[in-house]
Structures are given as C-alpha cells and as structure tokens.
Amino acid sequence: MQWDKVKNILIAILLTINLFLLGNLAVRGWQSHRRTSELEANLRTLVSARGMQLDTAFSFPEDITLHELSLDRMEELWQQAKHAAAEKE
Secondary structure, eight states, rough: HHHHHHHHHHHHHHHHHHHHHHHHHHHHHHHHHHHHHHHHHHHHHHHHTTOOOOOOOOOOOOTTOOOOOOOOOHHHHHHHHHHHHHHHH
C-alpha cells in the first residue's frame, strides 16, 4: 500500500475537519457577540422607557455566557389560550 498517499489523505481530512470546527466556533462567537449587543440595546431602550438612563460605560461582563431564549412559541400558545378562554365566556 502507498503509505505516503494514505498519510496525505488523512492529513487533508483532518485539516478539513479542523477548518470546519474553527468556522463553527467563529460563528458561535459572532452570534454570542450579536446577542450581547442586542441585549444591551434592548436594556437601554427598556430603561429609557422607564425614565432612567444607563451609564455610557455600562457593559455586560465578558466572563458570562448569555444563552438565547425564544418566547415566540410560548407567546403564540398564550394568545391561543386567551382566545379560547374568551370564546368560553
């Protein structure tokens, strides 16, 4: 068997996997940064709607992880439950 050819193929496969994993890590980091920026903007909007203001130096700590929560489906279920309760009355 041609071990040099097999070795080169294995190196190419491992390099491809590493590039894929690096890309995946970069996408996750970008999404986390985007979520943090959106959260900070939403927090500033919420605070200003209440008549307060955040310090311009405010930022979230870098050592925490912000997990994405989605309430779209729960909101839809809540609206359906409200309509069903209204129809019963």
